[in-house]
């Protein structure tokens with residue numbers, strides 16, 4: 475067993491171990507290295523002082539009281555997918571929520587433990603005949619995803635994941651377990667819907683409003699190499715006039731020899747989607763398939779396990795971007811892609827200050843990914859920055875695609891909601907116990 479005085483110098487880990495027993499994992503303890511692994515392999519060498527495997531809200535309270543008293547960095551960890559590994563503080567305490575993964579569905583309410591990954595959440599909600607709009611990738615955590623907003627393949631019809639948040643059980647840095655809802659701690663409830671993971675406190679459980687699971691039609695259009703500029707123009711015009719039922723994304727690869735892909739989901743039968751697909755340029759390869767809600771979520775769930783080394787960022791698009799500009803910008807680079815996801819519909823009809831998520835008027839988000847497997851981190855970050863800044867979409871970005879080098883990140887992520895968010899953060903975390911490089 476690792477020594478209870480190991481890690482951050484002078485910290486009395488034995489005291490926390492008396493509360494948590496072997497659920498407190500220190501360097502040298504069995505499993506420490508496996509538990510540490512973040513999603514983005516760029517941060518694989520980061521070493522926290524301790525990882526607390528919490529099984530109940532009281533464990534989270536013990537961790538926050540301890541971190542607050544000892545003045546050590548502390549961060550919640552749900553699905554580990556933070557692009558910048560902000561859930562893995564160097565020399566700090568990781569509050570691991572993986573065991574808080576119970577999902578209970580009753581009527582149109584789903585209570586989801588804050589450490590639940592997306593696929594198990596979909597399985598439980600779908601088995602009850604209900605649906606929750608949330609993201610793709612089966613191992614993303616409901617914790618980080620919801621707190622930053624949560625965009626997904628039925629968001630134009632149903633809104634963001636956080637738009638469905640009815641209440642949250644949250645431990646604030648003073649050690650109190652609170653309920654945030656429209657009727658209780660309303661400012662905190664407002665902030666938890668888009669104000670970003672890692673701020674205000676540590677959520678232990680979410681309660682969401684669900685809808686009856688719809689039948690969906692999945693589609694994919696593959697355009698040949700060389701078509702990127704035309705497809706980006708056509709896709710933007712197509713989505714401008716799309717009904718709420720239609721969601722789609724457009725992927726432009728850095729490699730000129732690769733296809734450009736437009737894929738998405740229609741809430742309804744194939745026969746209603748086909749006339750809409752006919753408005754896009756003709757394509758050699760087209761897949762269209764009717765699926766249940768659960769089948770669709772499984773299809774989008776993707777692979778498992780920690781990822782590769784990558785740098786990423788984002789922009790929010792408010793106007794048409796010329797396709798030839800986008801194609802030239804992305805295809806000047808190597809080993810990366812820009813993924814455009816359509817916004818609008820129900821997502822866009824919420825007022826920008828009704829919840830903390832400010833990007834309601836965006837037409838689309840642009841997610842920018844570049845690999846750092848075969849080149850340095852600095853080179854990958856240069857590619858990200860050139861594309862991000864080259865898109866010309868102003869100071870905007872999605873906090874869930876968190877970019878440690880985002881210029882003016884507070885304005886980019888939070889826009890006009892920034893001042894109110896800072897007030898809420900000061901009220902619930904006056905001593906900045908939860909501070910991290912892009913924390914409020």
Ligand SMILES: Cc1cc2nc3c(=O)[nH]c(=O)nc-3n(C[C@H](O)[C@H](O)[C@H](O)COP(=O)(O)OP(=O)(O)OC[C@H]3O[C@@H](n4cnc5c(N)ncnc54)[C@H](O)[C@@H]3O)c2cc1C
Pocket residue numbers: 513549550551552553554555556557559560561571588589608609610611613614615616617618619621622623624625626670671672673675676677678874875
């Ligand atoms: C492969 C992949 C696919 C993705 N797909 C989508 C998508 O479809 N839609 C979308 O919107 N986003 C998507 N994302 C982005 C994702 O929403 C963010 O990375 C999100 O922050 C991940 O949450 P997590 O719980 O998995 O990560 P973590 O690293 O565990 O947490 C992320 C941040 O939230 C904090 N946090 C986590 N849990 C809590 C909690 N319970 N209370 C307080 N703070 C908490 C952490 O401290 C950290 O700062 C994707 C990311 C990846 C890597």
